[in-house]
Structure formats: C-alpha cells, structure tokens
Amino acid sequence: MLNEEHVCGDTGRAMFFDYLGRYFALPPKLVPLPIGTVCPECGADSVQLWQSRAGTPQCLAQNTITRKRFGRKSPDEPCAPGGDISGMCSFGLGSTVVCGPFVAEATTRLVPDHPVPEHVSIRFPERGDATRFVRRLVQTPPEPPFVAAVFGKKSSFKWSVTHDRSLIAINGPEALDVAPAAVLSLKFHLKGLGAGVVAKLLTLRARMALGDASEAEQKALNELLKTYPEIATTMPKLPAPGTSSASVLQSVLAQ
Numbered sequence: 001m002l003n004e005e006h007v008c009g010d011t012g013r014a015m016f017f018d019y020l021g022r023y024f025a026l027p028p029k030l031v032p033l034p035i036g037t038v039c040p041e042c043g044a045d046s047v048q049l050w051q052s053r054a055g056t057p058q059c060l061a062q063n064t065i066t067r068k069r070f071g072r073k074s075p076d077e078p079c080a081p082g083g084d085i086s087g088m089c090s091f092g093l094g095s096t097v098v099c100g101p102f103v104a105e106a107t108t109r110l111v112p113d114h115p116v117p118e119h120v121s122i123r124f125p126e127r128g129d130a131t132r133f134v135r136r137l138v139q140t141p142p143e144p145p146f147v148a149a150v151f152g153k154k155s156s157f158k159w160s161v162t163h164d165r166s167l168i169a170i171n172g173p174e175a176l177d178v179a180p181a182a183v184l185s186l187k188f189h190l191k192g193l194g195a196g197v198v199a200k201l202l203t204l205r206a207r208m209a210l211g212d213a214s215e216a217e218q219k220a221l222n223e224l225l226k227t228y229p230e231i232a233t234t235m236p237k238l239p240a241p242g243t244s245s246a247s248v249l250q251s252v253l254a255q
C-alpha cells in the first residue's frame with residue numbers, strides 16, 4: 001500500500017483517501033510529474049502528481065476515484081483484493097461512500113487492491129441505493145467528522161467534510177448540504193401523505209407562491225389544506241419542486 005502522508009490538497013478528498021480510498025489505491029501507471037506541479041483539481045503543489053490520460057495533473061486520491069479497473073458483476077463474486085485486473089469500473093455512477101475516523105462504508109462494484117480491515121464495509125450496489133444512502137445520512141448520521149459522497153458521471157468535484165450533524169455535506173457532482181432537523185420536521189408533518197400527494201403539494205405551493213397558479217390550482221391547493229390541515233405549518237418550509245432539497249425530502253419520505 002502506498003503510504004504518502006499527504007496525497008491531496010482537498011481536505012475532504014484526502015479524508016476519503018485516508019479512511020477508504022487507500023484500500024483501492026495502486027501506484028498509477030502514469031508519468032509522474034515533478035514535485036511542485038500544481039494540481040488543477042485541488043491546488044496542491046507539494047504532493048506527487050501524475051499526468052492523467054486526459055492530459056491534466058492528477059493526485060493519487062483522484063486517480064483512485066477515476067482509474068478504470070475490474071468491477072464485480074454480481075454480489076456473489078468475491079470482494080477480495082483484486083490483483084489489478086483491468087476493466088471499465090471506477091468510483092462513478094452507482095457508487096457511494098461515507099468515511100472518517102468512526103465510519104468506513106463503500107457501495108461499489110470495485111474490489112479493493114489491499115486487504116481491508118474488519119471495520120470497513122464494502123457493499124455491492126443495488127437499485128435505490130442513493131435514496132437509501134441520503135435517507136440514512138439524514139436519519140442516523142455517523143459520528144463526525146466524515147465525508148459522504150454520491151458519485152456520478154463527473155468525477156471532479158470539491159469535497160466538504162461534515163464536522164457537525166446539524167448540517168450534512170453530501171459531496172458529488174450534485175453536491176448538497178442537508179439540515180436533518182429541517183427535513184425531519186417536514187417528514188413529521190407530511191408523514192402519511194404519499195409521494196404523489198407531496199409532489200403535487202410542492203408544485204402547487206411553488207405555483208401559488210410565484211403567482212403562477214390558475215384558479216383550478218389554487219382550488220386544488222385549498223382542497224389539500226382542507227384534507228390535510230397538518231400541512232399548513234409546513235408551507236413556509238417546503239422546498240421548490242425539482243430541487244435537491246425536494247429530492248432529499250422525497251428520499252426521507254419514501255419509506
């Protein structure tokens with residue numbers, strides 16, 4: 001295993017590497033760049049960088065995320081140190097991680113390149129993982145500090161560390177900060193409404209608030225308020241439909 005003290009200038013990405021990425025890291029088969037080269041991704045100028053295949057300098061942490069290699073096709077395949085088999089998998093779409101001094105969990109098709117300590121959990125991806133991942137972070141966040149990420153197609157993003165459970169950073173190409181107390185209070189009041197009704201409520205509320213509601217929509221909203229009087233208190237706190245806050249709310253309600 002590589003044992004550089006600092007591998008990345010982004011504190012959050014370095015935390016990903018320290019507590020999880022390192023088990024999936026191999027010395028890059030790329031041209032090393034002279035120390036002092038600045039990483040365009042994280043600004044580091046004193047760590048070893050390599051010339052990536054895309055032509056830009058890359059640190060070991062980022063290489064661990066983007067390096068294409070073998071990935072399991074089913075959860076029945078062993079998740080043992082892989083022996084650097086080639087393939088098309090990376091920490092991309094479908095992968096999630098949450099890790100820090102008190103937690104180390106990855107959902108990925110990748111297999112580690114080094115033996116993994118017992119406290120590290122590696123799960124094979126399943127449908128609905130991202131929703132469950134967000135829900136669990138909101139309802140039962142781990143002991144901070146930690147970094148959480150929902151990976152996507154784009155691998156270059158800034159990583160934020162969560163230091164306090166009152167505001168949780170979910171990193172990734174679609175990064176968002178979630179205040180669990182606000183989401184859980186909405187959940188408390190909207191519980192039992194069903195995803196369809198909540199979606200309708202968010203739309204009607206936004207149209208009303210922006211002055212776009214037709215008479216029929218205004219009537220529909222009043223109807224909803226009459227049927228579910230408990231939602232009146234949630235109205236000022238409802239997220240706009242289609243936003244990441246709305247999808248977090250839907251994730252937490254989908255249970």
Ligand SMILES: [Zn+2]
Pocket residue numbers: 007008009010013039041042044058059060061062
């Ligand atoms: Zn870096």
